[in-house]
Amino acid sequence: MGVSKAQLLERLQAQQIQFSQYDHPVVMTVEAQAKYVGHIKAGLSKNLFLKDKKHRYYIVSALADTKVDLKVLSQRLGLGKGGLRMAPEEAVSEILEVPLGSVTPFALVNESARNVSLLLDQGFKTHECCFFHPLSNDTSITLKIQDLYTFLKSVERMVAYVDLEANPTVGKDQPPDLAALVPSDTPSIQNISEKTATLQIDGDVKSKPVAVTAKASKVSSGQQKEKPVNTANSSSSFADPEQFIEEILKKASAFVVAEIKEENIKQHGDQLGAVVSDSIRKNLTLEFKNLATMFKNTAYTEGFGAGIRCPAKRL
Amino acid sequence: MENNNNNNNKENETKPDEEQTQVINPWQVSSKGKIDYDKLIDQFGCQRLDQSFVDRVHRLTNRSPHIFLRRNVFFAHRDFNEILDAYERGEKFYLYTGRGPSSEALHLGHLVPFMFTKYLQDAFKVPLVIQLTDDEKCMWKSLTVEESKRLARENAKDIIACGFDVSRTFIFSDFDYVGGAFYENMVKVAKCVTYNKVVGIFGFTGEDHIGKISFPPVQAVPSFPSSFPHLFSGKDKLRCLIPCAIDQDPYFRMTRDVAPRLGYNKPALIESLFFPALQGETGKMSASDANSAIYVTDTQKAIKEKVNKYAFSGGQDSVENHRKYGANLEVDIPFKYLSFFLEDDEELEHIRKEYGSGRMLTGEVKKRLIDVLTEMVERHRAARAAVTDEMVDAFMAVRPLPN
Numbered sequence: 182m183g184v185s186k187a188q189l190l191e192r193l194q195a196q197q198i199q200f201s202q203y204d205h206p207v208v209m210t211v212e213a214q215a216k217y218v219g220h221i222k223a224g225l226s227k228n229l230f231l232k233d234k235k236h237r238y239y240i241v242s243a244l245a246d247t248k249v250d251l252k253v254l255s256q257r258l259g260l261g262k263g264g265l266r267m268a269p270e271e272a273v274s275e276i277l278e279v280p281l282g283s284v285t286p287f288a289l290v291n292e293s294a295r296n297v298s299l300l301l302d303q304g305f306k307t308h309e310c311c312f313f314h315p316l317s318n319d320t321s322i323t324l325k326i327q328d329l330y331t332f333l334k335s336v337e338r339m340v341a342y343v344d345l346e347a348n349p350t351v352g353k354d355q356p357p358d359l360a361a362l363v364p365s366d367t368p369s370i371q372n373i374s375e376k377t378a379t380l381q382i383d384g385d386v387k388s389k390p391v392a393v394t395a396k397a398s399k400v401s402s403g404q405q406k407e408k409p410v411n412t413a414n415s416s417s418s419f420a421d422p423e424q425f426i427e428e429i430l431k432k433a434s435a436f437v438v439a440e441i442k443e444e445n446i447k448q449h450g451d452q453l454g455a456v457v458s459d460s461i462r463k464n465l466t467l468e469f470k471n472l473a474t475m476f477k478n479t480a481y482t483e484g485f486g487a488g489i490r491c492p493a494k495r496l
Numbered sequence: 497m498e499n500n501n502n503n504n505n506k507e508n509e510t511k512p513d514e515e516q517t518q519v520i521n522p523w524q525v526s527s528k529g530k531i532d533y534d535k536l537i538d539q540f541g542c543q544r545l546d547q548s549f550v551d552r553v554h555r556l557t558n559r560s561p562h563i564f565l566r567r568n569v570f571f572a573h574r575d576f577n578e579i580l581d582a583y584e585r586g587e588k589f590y591l592y593t594g595r596g597p598s599s600e601a602l603h604l605g606h607l608v609p610f611m612f613t614k615y616l617q618d619a620f621k622v623p624l625v626i627q628l629t630d631d632e633k634c635m636w637k638s639l640t641v642e643e644s645k646r647l648a649r650e651n652a653k654d655i656i657a658c659g660f661d662v663s664r665t666f667i668f669s670d671f672d673y674v675g676g677a678f679y680e681n682m683v684k685v686a687k688c689v690t691y692n693k694v695v696g697i698f699g700f701t702g703e704d705h706i707g708k709i710s711f712p713p714v715q716a717v718p719s720f721p722s723s724f725p726h727l728f729s730g731k732d733k734l735r736c737l738i739p740c741a742i743d744q745d746p747y748f749r750m751t752r753d754v755a756p757r758l759g760y761n762k763p764a765l766i767e768s769l770f771f772p773a774l775q776g777e778t779g780k781m782s783a784s785d786a787n788s789a790i791y792v793t794d795t796q797k798a799i800k801e802k803v804n805k806y807a808f809s810g811g812q813d814s815v816e817n818h819r820k821y822g823a824n825l826e827v828d829i830p831f832k833y834l835s836f837f838l839e840d841d842e843e844l845e846h847i848r849k850e851y852g853s854g855r856m857l858t859g860e861v862k863k864r865l866i867d868v869l870t871e872m873v874e875r876h877r878a879a880r881a882a883v884t885d886e887m888v889d890a891f892m893a894v895r896p897l898p899n
Binding site for chain 1: 618656659660661662663839875879882884886887889890893
């Protein structure tokens with residue numbers, strides 16, 4: 182079940198990412214899209230869904246007039262000449278879970294697309310805002326490219342800015358410069374985590390919020406066979422007040438957004454505020470207290486470490 | 497905190513041994529049918545923890561009582577009322593619990609006392625000492641000193657992940673800490689317990705090495721505040737509350753017996769049921785049978801498989817019979833586990849009614865359980881990942897705790 186356009190837009194709002202939305206008839210090409218939104222001052226994007234011989238997938242998202250040479254890219258990624266091709270149509274629906282013609286960086290929010298590597302045209306940075314489909318090609322939204330980047334990074338996807346028109350030599354002494362952008366071969370070990378990918382909106386007010394820790398839950402340090410993932414990520418949200426608050430706000434917002442829906446509005450009317458507020462307390466208190474305790478413990482430990490290295494000068 | 501030698505205890509306080517259909521002691525928990533906890537309380541001579549206690553705790557702490565209290569998981573006690581009386585008078589107490597670090601793999605049953613202790617720490621705002629008996633495991637299992645110390649530190653990380661407050665918690669390993677005032681108390685306790693008595697309680701034989709025989713005081717002594725001069729200096733009358741599973745009771749009976757002779761307060765106990773094995777009520781979770789338990793390192797897939805395949809079901813053998821007779825909630829493991837971990841009282845009640853009457857099927861209950869367990873294990877894993885070696889050092893540092 183892929184994330185829907187509405188769910189994606191809600192999430193962007195919840196994270197206070199500003200965007201402008203333009204609805205139009207379904208468009209299958211950039212030219213068609215330009216007919217409806219071309220007059221707006223923002224960079225139009227073309228989005229290619231690619232695949233290599235080892236069944237790894239990539240999205241190359243570029244300004245409409247950036248030249249993208251698949252042969253060059255293939256070499257720069259270390260896939261040899263001709264290692265990159267357009268992905269088959271089934272892959273668009275299976276992996277990206279979007280309709281044909283809607284390939285977009287946003288597709289990475291889907292679980293199925295967790296291992297797709299996104300190459301973003303550096304050129305996007307020269308525009309204040311750029312156009313992307315919000316999971317469906319009957320709408321285009323403009324937003325700051327840096328917001329898109331941060332958004333996808335926050336759900337721990339592989340995203341990188343690339344100078345797509347560069348053509349460096351790749352040879353014995355010049356390793357492929359984009360090799361780091363190739364998705365790793367290990368099968369997805371984050372099978373337990375990443376519930377933020379799909380905000381389940383269901384009617385039960387009592388049910389616990391499904392938007393569980395995006396960062397912290399990804400680390401499975403217990404298993405020895407599994408590749409160690411981003412341990413730094415989770416502990417840094419306990420060491421850094423800003424990240425910590427971000428984490429808390431994210432969860433709280435996700436919870437609130439999930440609770441405010443038609444049936445609840447109908448049922449509670451203007452009491453909805455109080456109801457949601459109670460619900461937050463009931464469901465999130467324990468979790469937040471635990472997070473706060475970990476934060477405190479981390480801070481104490483930092484102090485402890487500093488203290489033993491440099492004992493306080495006292496008379 | 498377990499000893500490995502077997503015997504039925506012959507304490508004065510308990511009833512004489514009769515034909516036992518159930519055997520409960522720190523090393524063995526087994527029963528022919530379901531465990532009869534009433535009989536156990538009777539045999540051990542401790543008290544039931546009834547609803548009035550739960551209400552009192554609610555009043556005194558001004559917060560909702562922990563799920564383990566509401567669901568009678570912690571169901572027996574010794575002198576808990578005295579702790580509460582003292583607390584009401586403004587006298588604090590401290591908590592003492594521990595773990596024998598015999599393996600790296602912790603299962604949910606191991607976490608139960610720690611989860612409850614954390615709640616007690618938060619609710620009453622009292623300090624806590626956690627003992628890691630690495631010396632015991634070194635002596636009883638074939639572990640080297642280095643390996644036991646290493647396991648102690650690894651287990652400490654899982655314990656810290658339960659959410660203890662570093663400014664109120666002192667974790668220590670016996671190998672690191674025994675000495676000084678702690679050792680002085682050990683000698684005092686040892687002087688009060690005859691060889692015959694200790695053989696009677698723990699079943700030592702002439703073949704057991706002297707390390708085992710002299711071990712029990714090590715576990716008794718954390719109940720006395722003078723064992724921790726850096727924490728409780730000058731507070732010799734500070735009371736101690738020990739949350740543990742009921743199989744530890746014989747052990748602390750010895751401690752309570754000795755305490756008045758040393759001029760110390762007897763430690764109070766608050767005791768829990770056994771967390772049943774996946775396969776059913778007749779045993780407890782064992783670290784040696786991987787499928788009897790859910791481990792904190794289990795993946796979502798493993799949890800799903802274990803619950804679906806091994807969890808003993810109280811449902812009927814066919815859908816029609818099930819709709820007709822309903823599920824046997826007394827033996828149904830998924831429902832039991834939910835009663836331990838499903839926070840929402842109303843939802844549990846709903847499941848009790850629907851499943852008990854046969855309107856809900858086992859599959860649905862199992863699915864709900866899988867969700868609950870997965871979330872728990874996930875949360876634990878995330879917390880554990882944030883525990884660094886330096887944090888363990890901080891928890892284990894011999895330092896005063898701000899009161």
